[in-house]
Amino acid sequence: MAKPVATRFMIISDTHNFQFGNAETWHGAFRQPVPKVDVLLHAGDLTERGGLNAYKGVLNMLSSIDAELKLVIGGNHDLSLDGNYWRTYMCDDEDPEGMAEHDNAMEIFKGPLAKAAGVTYLEEGLNTFTLKNGAKFTIYTSPYQPEFYHWAFPYERNEDRFNLQHQSAPGVTSIATNPIPDFPSVDIMMTHGPPKDILDWTAHGTVGCENLLRAVSRARPRLYCFGHIHEAYGAKVITWKDDKTLIGAEAIEGQSPQPNIYPDSSKWPISFGKETLMVNAAIMNLQYRPTNAPWLVDLDLPRAE
Numbered sequence: 001m002a003k004p005v006a007t008r009f010m011i012i013s014d015t016h017n018f019q020f021g022n023a024e025t026w027h028g029a030f031r032q033p034v035p036k037v038d039v040l041l042h043a044g045d046l047t048e049r050g051g052l053n054a055y056k057g058v059l060n061m062l063s064s065i066d067a068e069l070k071l072v073i074g075g076n077h078d079l080s081l082d083g084n085y086w087r088t089y090m091c092d093d094e095d096p097e098g099m100a101e102h103d104n105a106m107e108i109f110k111g112p113l114a115k116a117a118g119v120t121y122l123e124e125g126l127n128t129f130t131l132k133n134g135a136k137f138t139i140y141t142s143p144y145q146p147e148f149y150h151w152a153f154p155y156e157r158n159e160d161r162f163n164l165q166h167q168s169a170p171g172v173t174s175i176a177t178n179p180i181p182d183f184p185s186v187d188i189m190m191t192h193g194p195p196k197d198i199l200d201w202t203a204h205g206t207v208g209c210e211n212l213l214r215a216v217s218r219a220r221p222r223l224y225c226f227g228h229i230h231e232a233y234g235a236k237v238i239t240w241k242d243d244k245t246l247i248g249a250e251a252i253e254g255q256s257p258q259p260n261i262y263p264d265s266s267k268w269p270i271s272f273g274k275e276t277l278m279v280n281a282a283i284m285n286l287q288y289r290p291t292n293a294p295w296l297v298d299l300d301l302p303r304a305e
Contacts, residue, residue, distance in 0.1 A: 004300035005135035008265055010034070010067065011295040013043035013192075013227025014282035016077065017054055019061050022290050029293035030283055032064065035263055037296065038131055040067040043227045043281055044075025044143050044192035050152075051080070052101065055108045063117035069129060070119045072109070074143040075192040075228065076151035080105045081143070085152045124161075125178040126186070136304035137187040140180050140219070145193030145228055146209050153192065162215035167247065169210055180215040183244060183273055187301065189216060189224040197249065199232045199280035210248065216278075217251035220244075222270045223299055227282040233292050235260065235279045237268060244273075260293055267298040 012030070023030045040062070047054040055078075062070055074081035079090060083102040091098030108114065109121035124142040144161055147154035155161055158172050165174040180186065193209055194200040195216055200208030207229060216224055220240055235258040240251055258266070258277070268277050277297065285291045 002303040002305070005131075005133050005303050006267075006298055007039065007131065007133060007135045007301045008037045009039045009041060009223070009297045009299060010037040010065070011041045011043070011225045011279050011281040011297060012283055013225070013280070014045040014075070014230055014284050015042070015058070015061070015290070016045055016048050016284050016288060017057060018283060018290050019057065020064060026289040026291050028283075028290045029262055030290055034065055034294070035265070035296060036066040038068050038133060038135070040065055040070040041188075041190055041225055041281075042070070042072040043190050043225050044073045045077045045227060046072070046074065047078050050078050050105065052104055052108060055105055056113065059108070059113050059117040059119060062119050067118065068131060070117070071139065071141070071190070072119055072121050073123075073141050073190060073192060074153060076145060076148055076153055078143075079152045081109070082152035085154070089150070126181070130304045134303050135301035137301050138185065139188040139190060140186050140221075141189075142178070142191045145191070146207075157209070160211040162211050163218070167214060167218065169214065169248070172211065180219050182218045183220040186219045186221045187223070189219060189221045191226050193228045194226045194232065194280060195224075195278075198236060198238065198255070198278055199226075199234050200229050201232050202229060203231075214248045216276065217247050220273050221276055222272055222301075223277050223279070223297065225279040225281055225295075227280060229280065230282040230284050230288075231286045233280050233282045233285070234258075235277065235295060237270070238276045238278055240274055240276070260295055262293040262296050265296040265298050270299065
């Protein structure tokens with residue numbers, strides 16, 4: 001078996017129009033110069049409410065981060081990145097400029113401006129990447145989260161985007177068009193919202209998604225990153241039980257909170273199939289101030305054949 005390749009990730013989420021220079025006002029750690037990494041992961045909520053100028057500002061910010069690969073998804077605040085939501089709720093047929101905004105937003109994130117910034121915008125599904133260091137990984141991404149005060153990328157809690165019907169909880173209907181595959185098909189998961197009862201607490205209780213918990217317990221990736229719930233920022237190593245037929249909370253053997261030592265990098269020797277490092281990487285705190293640090297993680301990945 002080929003020796004694994006140590007690969008450095010920077011993980012961020014919920015930057016909400018952040019630009020470098022903002023963090024200093026609030027004694028935050030996300031400031032220049034940022035460490036060079038192999039891969040940058042951004043788990044959504046790039047902006048406050050979307051907008052073409054705001055999207056261009058996001059690319060300007062991301063362009064100054066030195067990373068070979070920069071993978072980005074949308075979140076519930078990035079309104080016009082969700083075409084169905086945008087056309088249904090935010091504009092009408094008599095507003096041609098509004099109707100065109102989703103297409104224009106996608107052109108920003110998938111066209112020359114994104115390429116110049118080194119950004120790859122991902123929608124829901126699986127993608128595989130090979131890095132210059134020889135590492136290869138498969139990542140599952142999704143910008144969707146349970147319906148949340150009528151923002152973008154919603155689904156109802158009795159709708160399951162991530163599991164097939166026989167894998168869904170009782171009383172839940174699978175609507176999955178891009179279901180998450182079983183272990184060992186996925187190295188990394190990145191969704192905007194968190195799974196149930198893991199880094200998802202609020203003053204009103206936990207708000208994560210049971211369907212995501214069921215899916216991640218099947219997939220058992222090396223790394224699972226998300227954001228959305230600013231106040232639940234943090235990281236945990238989840239240890240899985242050996243019985244891979246267990247699903248959801250029943251599959252969890254233990255949870256171990258982890259410190260953030262940014263700007264130094266943390267190396268977790270994750271046992272693939274037995275452990276998953278889960279990270280809520282929201283940069284903004286509950287008051288939408290950029291007080292939180294990115295997560296810098298060294299992860300051993302398989303070598304491309």
